Amino acid sequence: MRFVKGHGTENDFVILPDLDAGLDLPASLVARLCDRRAGVGADGILRVVPAKLSPEAGEILDREGTPRGGAEWFMDYRNSDGGLAEMCGNGVRVFARYLVDSGLAEPGEFDIVTRAGVRRVSLGRTGDVSVDMGAPRVGGESRATVGGAEYTGLVVDMGNPHLACVTGDPVGLMDLGPQPGFDPAVFPAGVNVEMVNLVGERRIVMRVHERGSGETRSCGTGTVAAAVAAARFAGERDGAWIVEVPGGRLTVTLGEGTSFLAGPAVLVASGEVTGL
Numbered sequence: 233m234r235f236v237k238g239h240g241t242e243n244d245f246v247i248l249p250d251l252d253a254g255l256d257l258p259a260s261l262v263a264r265l266c267d268r269r270a271g272v273g274a275d276g277i278l279r280v281v282p283a284k285l286s287p288e289a290g291e292i293l294d295r296e297g298t299p300r301g302g303a304e305w306f307m308d309y310r311n312s313d314g315g316l317a318e319m320c321g322n323g324v325r326v327f328a329r330y331l332v333d334s335g336l337a338e339p340g341e342f343d344i345v346t347r348a349g350v351r352r353v354s355l356g357r358t359g360d361v362s363v364d365m366g367a368p369r370v371g372g373e374s375r376a377t378v379g380g381a382e383y384t385g386l387v388v389d390m391g392n393p394h395l396a397c398v399t400g401d402p403v404g405l406m407d408l409g410p411q412p413g414f415d416p417a418v419f420p421a422g423v424n425v426e427m428v429n430l431v432g433e434r435r436i437v438m439r440v441h442e443r444g445s446g447e448t449r450s451c452g453t454g455t456v457a458a459a460v461a462a463a464r465f466a467g468e469r470d471g472a473w474i475v476e477v478p479g480g481r482l483t484v485t486l487g488e489g490t491s492f493l494a495g496p497a498v499l500v501a502s503g504e505v506t507g508l
């Protein structure tokens with residue numbers, strides 16, 4: 233099985249090109265591939281599948297009212313525990329970088345099918361990758377227990393579920409623990425929990441505990457959720473936010489009816505899986 237390794241602000245992925253859609257990828261194999269000691273090691277898997285060969289992608293396009301053929305590639309994203317997720321903001325940027333670097337797509341703008349719907353990416357032959365993340369769907373407040381303390385956060389749906397907690401406690405020093413507590417009535421399918429400090433004008437620091445992957449060094453959908461929560465907290469609306477994460481820096485732009493995420497996305501290695 234050929235693989236490519238890439239990351240976006242150190243949110244890292246094993247990319248599996250599956251151009252004839254023939255790869256059987258049970259959860260147990262995903263978990264072994266993502267294992268940092270016995271496998272390749274990653275926060276998640278990006279299976280690269282032609283949309284026209286994926287019944288799941290066809291259903292998503294129909295659901296969205298996008299003509300079949302309107303987006304050529306389907307990002308089949310899996311968390312490191314083997315579970316499916318609807319969307320991955322860093323993953324879709326790394327996925328786009330893989331398509332361009334491997335000659336499967338031309339630089340510029342193109343659409344990628346994800347379980348959360350079609351997302352438009354924009355990139356050159358080198359440099360940062362940006363993605364139109366769609367409109368954040370903001371709910372009410374909910375609470376999370378992180379490192380033994382309770383925090384209130386904003387419920388934000390980015391296609392996948394988030395609880396973004398803006399706090400005065402320094403998030404850089406926190407012990408996020410193995411799994412934050414959350415309200416299963418609000419998040420029946422689990423949740424990604426962001427801890428956020430407002431550190432300047434439209435500038436935040438964020439750490440994240442991802443559903444299905446544990447604490448990661450960045451989370452693209454999480455940075456948008458965090459920017460939305462920080463904007464509410466600061467009494468702001470649209471505009472560009474700098475989000476500092478342990479793995480680097482991303483820019484989130486909140487706009488009229490949509491949001492954009494921009495930052496680095498790089499491929500670092502390729503090889504063959506032989507023993508899993």
Ligand SMILES: N[C@@H](CCC[C@H](N)C(=O)O)C(=O)O
Pocket residue numbers: 243276311316317318319320321322323392393424442443444445448450451452453454
């Ligand atoms: N790291 C991702 C989010 C991946 C999915 C998430 N763990 C979930 O289960 O919803 C990102 O960059 O958005």
